[in-house]
Amino acid sequence: MTPNASAASAPSRRSFLASTAVVAAAVAGGVPLLSACGASDSGSGGGSSEGKGVKKLLPAFVASNVVTPDIASKNGSSIGFTSKLDLAGLKTSVTKKLGKGGKVSIMSPFWGSPPKSDNAYYKAMNSLIGVDVTWQNQDGNTYDQKLGAVLASSDIPDVVVVPSWNMGGKIPSAIIGKFADLGPYLAGDKAKDYPNLAAIPTDAWQRCIFGGKLRGLPMPSSYVPNIVPLYRKDIFDKEGYEVPTSADEFMALAKEITNAKAKRWACLDMKWTAFNMWGVLSGSEKSLGWNLVDGKMIYRVETPEYLEALEWTRKLFAAGYVHPDAKLGKSAATDPGPKFAAGEFLIYNQDISQWWSRTAEQATQNPDYKIWGMDIFGHDGGDPTLWAGSPAGIFAFISKKASASVIHDALAVANVTAAPYGTKEYMLTNYGVEGTHYTVKNGVPTKTDQGNNEVINAYVMVASPASTIAHPDFPEVAKAQVEWQQRMGAFTKKSSFYGQQITEPSRYTNLSNDFEQLEDDITRGRKKISDMQQAVSDWKSKGGDQLRAWYQKLLDDNGSAAS
CATH class of the missing domain: 3.40.190.10 (Periplasmic binding protein-like II)
Structure with missing residues (x-):
C-alpha cells in the first residue's frame, strides 16, 4: 500500500511528447508561452516555477495531527506505518461534507478496464464528498495523445490529471492557457479551509506553479532517489x-x-x-x-x-x-x-x-x-x-472555465483524496467499502474481486497525502523501505533547479x-x-x-x- 510510489515503474527519461502540433492550437490566440519568471530565448518560450514572491502563492503548511505515523519522515523519506489496521480505530479527517452537491467531470489516465460509471465505489465516494463526480477515464498508455487533443479543443473537463511524463511539447503552455489559478482558494491561510490539502508538503505545492500561478493539485512523492x-x-x-x-x-x-x-x-x-x-x-x-x-x-x-x-x-x-x-x-x-x-x-x-x-x-x-x-x-x-528527484510527479488541474462553485467542489474532492493513512477517508479512497470492496483479517485489508475491478487508479490522482508507505500485510517491508529512504536521504543533495516546474524553450x-x-x-x-x-x-x-x-x-x- 504505497499510494505515492511511481504510477509506472521508473518511466523512461525520454520525453513522452504530447501531440505538440495539436496542443499548439490550444495556446494560439495570444496565450503566453512563458512560464512564471518569463525567462525566454528568442521568443521560443520556457521558464520556471521559481521566482521572487513565489512563496506567497503557496498554501500555508499546517501539519496534520489526525494520525501519528509509526515512522516519521526523515531526510526526505516517506512516512511509514507498520501496525495492523484497526478499522474501529480509524480517525476522521474530514469533519464536514465540503461538497455542495454539484457535478464535476474529471479526465484521468487509467491502466486497466474502467468500471461502470454507477459502480458502488464511485457512489460511496461521491456520497462522502458531497459531489457528483463523472469520470472520463482514458487509456494511460496513449494518454499523451488524448491529452493533446482535449487541450486543443474548447471542450475541456472540469478537472484534468496530467502526469509529469506527459508534460512534453506544448503541454505546459496549454496548462497556463487552459487552467484556473487556485491561489484565491488555496494561497496562504486560505488552504486551512481544506485541512488535508494544507498538510501536503510545500515542496510538492511549488511544483504546481505554472505561469506564475498556483494551478495544480499534487500527488507528493519522496525526493530520495526511488x-x-x-x-x-x-x-x-x-x-x-x-x-x-x-x-x-x-x-x-x-x-x-x-x-x-x-x-x-x-x-x-x-x-x-x-x-x-x-x-x-x-x-x-x-x-x-x-x-x-x-x-x-x-x-x-x-x-x-x-x-x-x-x-x-x-x-x-x-x-x-x-x-x-x-x-x-x-x-x-x-x-x-x-x-x-x-x-x-x-x-x-x-x-x-x-x-x-x-x-x-x-x-x-x-x-x-x-x-x-x-x-x-x-x-x-x-x-x-x-x-533529489521531484517532490511531486502527478498533478490535477481545474478548468479556467469552471465556476467558483465547481472549483470549490473539485477542492472538496481533493481534500478527501488527500486524507492521511489511518483515516476513514483514506480507506474509502484507497480500498472502497468494507465488505463490498475489501475485507479485513488480522488487521490486513484484502480487496475482493469487486474491489479489484472498481477501486483502481482514479480518485488518488486528484490529490494525495504526503508520501506514505504502509503495508499491514508485510510491516517489516514497510519499515525497511522507509529506513532505506532515510539512510539514502542523508546522502541526497538538491541540484540547482530542484522543486521547480521548468519549461524549456520549445526549440530544445x-x-x-x-x-x-x-x-x-x-x-x-x-x-x-x-x-x-x-x-x-x-x-x-x-x-x-x-x-x-x-x-x-x-x-x-x-x-x-x-x-
Whole structure:
C-alpha cells in the first residue's frame, strides 16, 4: 500500500511528447508561452516555477495531527506505518461534507478496464464528498495523445490529471492557457479551509506553479532517489554472498554468482544504480540534470562520472554477468518477477514499490523467498552522492472555465483524496467499502474481486497525502523501505533547479532525446564510449551551450529553490 510510489515503474527519461502540433492550437490566440519568471530565448518560450514572491502563492503548511505515523519522515523519506489496521480505530479527517452537491467531470489516465460509471465505489465516494463526480477515464498508455487533443479543443473537463511524463511539447503552455489559478482558494491561510490539502508538503505545492500561478493539485512523492538495487536475500544468505560496498566488490560478486550453464546470472541492467554509485545528476527530469558547479552550469552527460558509470555497466555486460534477456530486451527486462523468483538472476534495480509487490506475489507460493534492498554505495566504497528527484510527479488541474462553485467542489474532492493513512477517508479512497470492496483479517485489508475491478487508479490522482508507505500485510517491508529512504536521504543533495516546474524553450525539446538509446547501445557493446563523447560534442554545438546559457540566466534571475 504505497499510494505515492511511481504510477509506472521508473518511466523512461525520454520525453513522452504530447501531440505538440495539436496542443499548439490550444495556446494560439495570444496565450503566453512563458512560464512564471518569463525567462525566454528568442521568443521560443520556457521558464520556471521559481521566482521572487513565489512563496506567497503557496498554501500555508499546517501539519496534520489526525494520525501519528509509526515512522516519521526523515531526510526526505516517506512516512511509514507498520501496525495492523484497526478499522474501529480509524480517525476522521474530514469533519464536514465540503461538497455542495454539484457535478464535476474529471479526465484521468487509467491502466486497466474502467468500471461502470454507477459502480458502488464511485457512489460511496461521491456520497462522502458531497459531489457528483463523472469520470472520463482514458487509456494511460496513449494518454499523451488524448491529452493533446482535449487541450486543443474548447471542450475541456472540469478537472484534468496530467502526469509529469506527459508534460512534453506544448503541454505546459496549454496548462497556463487552459487552467484556473487556485491561489484565491488555496494561497496562504486560505488552504486551512481544506485541512488535508494544507498538510501536503510545500515542496510538492511549488511544483504546481505554472505561469506564475498556483494551478495544480499534487500527488507528493519522496525526493530520495526511488531506484533500489533489489536482491534475493534468501539466496545470498544460503550461499554466503556478502552485499557489496563498492563497484569493484559488485563486479567480483557478479563473477562469483554467474554460472551460465546452470542458468544463473548475477543481475539485470544495472545502469541506473551505476549512475547513483558515481553521483551522476538525476536523469528523471530534464531540469534536474543541470547543476551549478564551481560557478559553471553543467549538464549530466558532460561529466566524467557519467562516462565512468556507462563503462562499468558495459563491463558487466561484456563479462557475461547480465541475464541475456536484459541484453536482448526480452521478458526479464520488462517483467523481472518470474525469472527473479526462479533465481535466474539475483539482483536488479527498479522502483522501491517492487520491494513490496515482489514480496506479496511470492508470499504463498514461495515461503522461503525474500527480496531486500541494498544501500547505494559510492563506486570507490565511500559514501554515495545522490541527487533529489521531484517532490511531486502527478498533478490535477481545474478548468479556467469552471465556476467558483465547481472549483470549490473539485477542492472538496481533493481534500478527501488527500486524507492521511489511518483515516476513514483514506480507506474509502484507497480500498472502497468494507465488505463490498475489501475485507479485513488480522488487521490486513484484502480487496475482493469487486474491489479489484472498481477501486483502481482514479480518485488518488486528484490529490494525495504526503508520501506514505504502509503495508499491514508485510510491516517489516514497510519499515525497511522507509529506513532505506532515510539512510539514502542523508546522502541526497538538491541540484540547482530542484522543486521547480521548468519549461524549456520549445526549440530544445528534442535536443537530448538520443542519449538514452546511445547509453544502452554502449552498455551492450554496440557503440563505444567515444561515440558518447562525440554525441555530447554534437549536443553542445546543436544547442546545448545555448541551453546552458538559458539555464544560467534562469538561475541568475530567480535563484535556486534547493536548500
